[in-house]
Amino acid sequence: MTALGILLVLVLLLVVFGLLFRLQILTSIFSGSSNREIGTSNRVNAILFLVFLVVGGAAFAWSFADSFEAMNPPIASVHGHALERMFWTTMVILGIAFVLTQVLLFVYSYKYQYREGRRAFFFAHNNKIEIIWTLIPAVVMAALVFAGWKEWTRITGPAPKDSVVIEVMGKQFGWLARYPGRDQKLGVVNYRLIDASNDFGLDLSDQSSLDDITFSSGDLHIPKGHPIMFKIRSRDVLHAVYMPHFRVQMYAVPGMPTKFWFTPTLTTEEMRAKTGNPDFNYEMACNQICGKGHFAMKMRVIVEEPEDYIAWLSQQKSFSSQNPEILANLKQKARNQKTVGAALPAAGPAATAAVQTATPASL
Amino acid sequence: MAANIPTNAQAQGGIGVSVPHTEHDEHLHHDEHHEQSFISKYVFSTDHKVIAKQFLITGIFWAILGGTLSSLFRLQLGWPESTLEWLTPVLGKWVEAGKLNPEFYLALVTMHGTIMVFFVLTAGLSGTFSNFLIPLQIGARDMASGFMNMLSYWFFFVSSVIMFSSLFIETGPASAGWTIYPPLSALPQAISGSGAGMTLWLVSMALFIVSQLLGGVNYITTIINLRTRGMSMSKLPLTIWSFFLTAVLGLLAFPVLFSAALLLIFDRSFGTSFFLSDIYIAGQALPNTGGSPILFQHLFWFLGHPEVYIVIMPAMGMVSEIMATNARKPIFGYRAMIGSLLGISLLSFVVWAHHMFVTGMNPFLGSVFMFLTLIIAVPSAVKTFNWLATLWRGNIRFTTGMLFSIGFVSLFISGGLTGIVLGNAALDIQMHNTYFVVAHFHLVMGSSAFFGLFAGVYHWFPKMFGRMMDEKLGYIHFWLTFLGVYLVFLPMHYVGIAGFPRRYYSWTGFDTFSQFADLNKFISVAAILAFFAQFVFIFNFFYSIFRGRRATENPWQSNTLEWTTPIVPGHGNWPGAIPAVYRWPYDYSKPGAETDFIPQNVPFSQTQSSNMPYEREMAD
Numbered sequence: 006m007t008a009l010g011i012l013l014v015l016v017l018l019l020v021v022f023g024l025l026f027r028l029q030i031l032t033s034i035f036s037g038s039s040n041r042e043i044g045t046s047n048r049v050n051a052i053l054f055l056v057f058l059v060v061g062g063a064a065f066a067w068s069f070a071d072s073f074e075a076m077n078p079p080i081a082s083v084h085g086h087a088l089e090r091m092f093w094t095t096m097v098i099l100g101i102a103f104v105l106t107q108v109l110l111f112v113y114s115y116k117y118q119y120r121e122g123r124r125a126f127f128f129a130h131n132n133k134i135e136i137i138w139t140l141i142p143a144v145v146m147a148a149l150v151f152a153g154w155k156e157w158t159r160i161t162g163p164a165p166k167d168s169v170v171i172e173v174m175g176k177q178f179g180w181l182a183r184y185p186g187r188d189q190k191l192g193v194v195n196y197r198l199i200d201a202s203n204d205f206g207l208d209l210s211d212q213s214s215l216d217d218i219t220f221s222s223g224d225l226h227i228p229k230g231h232p233i234m235f236k237i238r239s240r241d242v243l244h245a246v247y248m249p250h251f252r253v254q255m256y257a258v259p260g261m262p263t264k265f266w267f268t269p270t271l272t273t274e275e276m277r278a279k280t281g282n283p284d285f286n287y288e289m290a291c292n293q294i295c296g297k298g299h300f301a302m303k304m305r306v307i308v309e310e311p312e313d314y315i316a317w318l319s320q321q322k323s324f325s326s327q328n329p330e331i332l333a334n335l336k337q338k339a340r341n342q343k344t345v346g347a348a349l350p351a352a353g354p355a356a357t358a359a360v361q362t363a364t365p366a367s368l
Numbered sequence: 369m370a371a372n373i374p375t376n377a378q379a380q381g382g383i384g385v386s387v388p389h390t391e392h393d394e395h396l397h398h399d400e401h402h403e404q405s406f407i408s409k410y411v412f413s414t415d416h417k418v419i420a421k422q423f424l425i426t427g428i429f430w431a432i433l434g435g436t437l438s439s440l441f442r443l444q445l446g447w448p449e450s451t452l453e454w455l456t457p458v459l460g461k462w463v464e465a466g467k468l469n470p471e472f473y474l475a476l477v478t479m480h481g482t483i484m485v486f487f488v489l490t491a492g493l494s495g496t497f498s499n500f501l502i503p504l505q506i507g508a509r510d511m512a513s514g515f516m517n518m519l520s521y522w523f524f525f526v527s528s529v530i531m532f533s534s535l536f537i538e539t540g541p542a543s544a545g546w547t548i549y550p551p552l553s554a555l556p557q558a559i560s561g562s563g564a565g566m567t568l569w570l571v572s573m574a575l576f577i578v579s580q581l582l583g584g585v586n587y588i589t590t591i592i593n594l595r596t597r598g599m600s601m602s603k604l605p606l607t608i609w610s611f612f613l614t615a616v617l618g619l620l621a622f623p624v625l626f627s628a629a630l631l632l633i634f635d636r637s638f639g640t641s642f643f644l645s646d647i648y649i650a651g652q653a654l655p656n657t658g659g660s661p662i663l664f665q666h667l668f669w670f671l672g673h674p675e676v677y678i679v680i681m682p683a684m685g686m687v688s689e690i691m692a693t694n695a696r697k698p699i700f701g702y703r704a705m706i707g708s709l710l711g712i713s714l715l716s717f718v719v720w721a722h723h724m725f726v727t728g729m730n731p732f733l734g735s736v737f738m739f740l741t742l743i744i745a746v747p748s749a750v751k752t753f754n755w756l757a758t759l760w761r762g763n764i765r766f767t768t769g770m771l772f773s774i775g776f777v778s779l780f781i782s783g784g785l786t787g788i789v790l791g792n793a794a795l796d797i798q799m800h801n802t803y804f805v806v807a808h809f810h811l812v813m814g815s816s817a818f819f820g821l822f823a824g825v826y827h828w829f830p831k832m833f834g835r836m837m838d839e840k841l842g843y844i845h846f847w848l849t850f851l852g853v854y855l856v857f858l859p860m861h862y863v864g865i866a867g868f869p870r871r872y873y874s875w876t877g878f879d880t881f882s883q884f885a886d887l888n889k890f891i892s893v894a895a896i897l898a899f900f901a902q903f904v905f906i907f908n909f910f911y912s913i914f915r916g917r918r919a920t921e922n923p924w925q926s927n928t929l930e931w932t933t934p935i936v937p938g939h940g941n942w943p944g945a946i947p948a949v950y951r952w953p954y955d956y957s958k959p960g961a962e963t964d965f966i967p968q969n970v971p972f973s974q975t976q977s978s979n980m981p982y983e984r985e986m987a988d
Contacts, residue, residue: 029840043765050766050843054774057850065858075883076865092795099785106752106781113759114774117695118766124964125697125957126761134757135704135750142749146742146788153742153792154735160794161731177558177649199648206648237728241649242552243661245726245801249867249880252798256727258661259551260645263728288880292801292869294545295552296559297471300872 043119051118058111062104078249079280081287081308083268084160085252091152098145164266168234169227173289174205175237175244175257178298180289181205182225186216186323196240202328206240209325209335219324224305225289227269228314234266247292248306250276256293272308412522414514415939419521420500421832424825426528427492428906433532434483435899441476444468446892448874462540470873474543475561477871479535481546482569486576487531489679489817491524494618497682497824498587498611500832504930505605507596507946510939512589516582523579527572534568542569545871547672550643550664554635557650566636570629577622577629584622587615596929598949603968605928605953606699609706610685613713614678620717621674628667635659662727669720676813677716680780681709683820684751687773689953690827691755693926694770695762696964698954701754708747708754715744725793726800734793741791748784752777763957763964767924768842769827775850776819782854783811786861801871804864807857815853822849822905829909830923834936835916841908845901852898859887927953927967950986 080089117125172183172191181204185191192207192214199206204221207214227233237246239257246265247254255265277285291302309317325332413419440459443452451466452459462472499517503510511517534541543561544553548569556563591612595604604612634640635656643664644656692699699705721729721737755777764770786808789795799805822845829837863884868875875881922931932947947969955966961978972979972987979987 026838026841030838033840046839046843047764047766050771051764053847061851061854068859069862072859072862072884072887076862078866078880078883088794088798091792092789092798095789095792095795099788103781103785106756107778109756110759110774110778110781113756113762114764114766117759117762118764120763123763125695125763127698127957127959128700128757128761129698129954130701130703135701135754138753139704139746139750143743143746146745149788149792150739150742153738153794156794157731157735157738157792160797161734196646196648197653199653201651241647242555242558243549247801247867247869249798254726254797254800258728259647260657261660261662261728284879286879288878290869290878290880294474294549294871297474299474300470300874301877303877 043121047119051115054111054114058108062107079271079276080250080252081269081271081276082251082253083270084156085250085267086270087156088160088252091156094152095149098149160267164234164264165232168232168266170234170236171225171227172205172236172238173225173246173257175239175241175246175291175295175302176204177241177296178291178302179222180225180246180291180302180304181222182220182304183207184218184318184321185213186218188213188216191236192217194238199240203324203331205324207324209332210339215325216323217325218318218321224307226307226309226314226317228311229269229272229275229308231311232266232268235264237263237265242295243293244291244295244302245293247290248287249290250287254292269308272310273306276308412518414510414518416499416503416511416514416517417832417937417941419517420496422521423491423495423499423524424832426525427488427496427821428909430483430487430492430528432902432906434480434488435902437476437480437483439896439899440468441473441480442892442895444473444873446889448876468873471543471560472540473873474545474559474871475540475565478543478545478548478561479541482531482542484814485546485675485679486573487528489814489821490580490618490675491576493817493821493824494611494614494678494682495521495524495583496821497607497686497828498583498615500828501607501930502587502590502611503594504831504933504937504941505608505928506591506594506599507929507942507949508590508594509941509946511586512594513586517586520579520582520586523575523582527575527579530568530572530575534565534572537564537568539563539565541565547665547668548632549668550632550635550661551647551649554632554644555647555649555654557652567633570633570636573629574626577626580618580622584615584619587611588619591615596946596949599929599968602703603949603952605685606688606702606705606709607682607685607928609709610681610688613709614681617674617678617681617713617716621671621678624667625671628664628671631667632664662724662729665724665727666721669723670717672723673720674716676809677712679817680813680820681712683776683817683823684709686820686824686827687755687776688758689928690769690773690823691758691777692954692956693827693924693965694765694767694773695759696765696956697758697762698952698956699754700757700760701750702952702954704750705754708750711747712744715740715747719744719791722791722793722796725796731793738791738793742788745784745788745791748780752781752784765924767826768837768839768846769823769924771843771846771850772819772823772826775846776816776823778850779811779816779819779853782858783808783813783816787812798867799864801869802864803860803868803870806870807860807864810860811853811857815857819849822846825909827924828930829912829916830919830935831930831933831937833913833916834919835912836919836923837908837912837916841904845904845908848901848904849898852894852901855894856891856898859891863887863891922967925963925965927955927965929968932967932969951983 080086170185170191174181183191183205190213193211194206195208196206198208205219207217209215235246237255237257239259241259244257245254246257251267251269253265253267255263257263271279273287277283287306287308289304289306291299295302410418452463452468453466456463462469539560541561542548542565543559552558553562553566591608631642635642635644641656641659643661644654644659646657647654688699688705719737719741721733722741725734790799790805790808826837826842866884868881868884919935921935929947933941934943949968950971951966951968953968957964958966958978961975966975972983976987
């Protein structure tokens, strides 16, 4: 019934509009304005352009100022601050160009609206100004490119040797993390070994994989003030590690490991105090369309003081110690194949021991 | 005046290809009176003007559909918590318990992008105006091959039918984003839209590319070979230059997309591993190794980036033309305009990887592409300054076409500037795939190109249908749209700067992306209102075809050749001889001239009073 009512209202509205349209045509025919080449509407449009410039410009300025804080979430990485400065410097330069060109566009539109008897100025070209306004953007661009290039090479350059290496892996739909353990080496993985219990496809026949600590869910812990090197993988489709607070983004590509390093500057606690939000948390999102759950692919990131981080890490158990049956199977297989246990020294207990003091020397 | 000019041999040669037995132009005149069946006149027509209208009307259909899809997902983004139960009659099973299915949401954004970029702004815009204006403005009877031209439309039509039908299949249409990055687009296990929907997408695109190539070859051949006497390349209207370069871009870039699509079809159906490697999905490790998903992105963007210029360049050309006509001034820096089009065309082939800064591509490559990308801002800036200089000290008539042209420049500036942020690899780390990107390209290539399209339709409607569109409705349409576009896309930058990722069904799961719920609602309202404003145009368009005020021969007092044809030109365009061309198309408000415009076909000998010193010798 309401639907019918709405439909009826719509139809009536359309009829009204139709009649108004017809009336408008008839009046313009009777008033003769339809025969005049340039009527009052020319002036109205010219004024509207000016109004658009003034009112629109003011509304833009107001809304920008109003949203400024919301569009600037706090930054918590060293390169993030540099990027932030560069972003707003660029925006100021662009803002000047924006205001200048838009003002000229609308002011010219208003000022040079049609006037009877006036003739436009025949002005086909002028090499001098054309060269000038080719060179100015070229110089500005060169400066921006140079600044961007310097920052880009620094960010993507080699990570410091003492970086904390963590592997982040994307899957539909969640993030997984792996810490290298005491040996500071991420063990060999093979995607064919992935199954319900072995999310990473960790190959335990590799020595260095025995002390690897894996997380299939939960939070990602990283220490403050230390370069962190993410080694990024995907095991199914494309994903992208995206952590806006740290200005970190890198695709996770199946078959092609990628990396990104950064240095967090504020712990989660410090950030909570700074933002006055006791529930604040850093988050890692996926920023490359990956399927149905793309929008919900999230991992919480906890930044801690280095000593808290070490304390936390030493509590964690290695994958091999948590999944003794995989190791046992492997040993069984090795024994069956009579390939001698040389490849597998009594790794289980050793690995566990290793994690007890799992502290990268650098910390 | 035109009738006195001897027929030109070149143009006749052209007719020989498309219209048989035209030894003399007189015959052609009689041809018009031959009874043509409805089918050969309006359906399988070889007349470039009819084909142009076919492209336009198909494009309008697609634009309505593409806009509807965007309204649907804006509903979801604006009101993520509310029920969409009332859409069940239309969307059926894609609404589950009042909620939009997240995969269908992705299908909506995918199809919106595909439809708008390819079917509306490539086929609808350049297909319409390249077809319509090239023969008319260069003084040719028709395209070099009318038959190929017809094929071009019908390939597009079949491609459209296939793409449209994919909306209705069980597993849903393609939903891996309009960029269809594998492995998501290659594996039906990954998303249901990558099943039959993706197959139809690929088949449709393959046919679409064939259509583009048939059209492009024709446009280039026609422009090079069938120009009328006197129409040297340096006397071409900027529209023709832009269509010419657009066709060249399409011809060089589309085959690469074809190869990408083909390889993807191989990966999907024949077990190859071009783009697939080391994948464990749906509880199963796939046998594919050694492929690279990044390779696909290189192939895709090798088309994808020139594609945005394929979309925007025809609009630039038309805006230049319309702006000069209505400012009653020569376009400022005609040669610089051509030069910047050439520069953009060249550079557009060497900037593609700026879409891939954070894909794990070698950072050195990133540096190279950042450098090349920011260079492309220079010709774009030159064009903008030239448009501004064209308005300066003009005598502007605000026809609807002119309003949209001014709107085009405004949007092109607003959207183009933020490209300088995104072209900077370092800044792109944060901005990549956020709403900042969405806002940027919707302004600079989406809305601007649409404004170019509207400007073109309003301006050349009298030549297309012999009637005028209603000006008042045009004004209403312009102001609502102009306002709407800014209300949608300016605030969208704020959302992007805050880091909101695109292609998110909802942001409510993240604290980081929670602060802009109101702004998103606002954007949705503005977007839906702006969409509804387009129906003013649709009404105006179809009403005016039948009931619009009758047009005069040259309603805008323009200089280009199309306005020397009869009000409704028949097949062959000029009943008599094709006029010859003596001057460039921008002799507006020339000092000493009687009128404020001198059409291209007026010889210098008839305009002694206004000839420039260097033109005097040409007058003899």
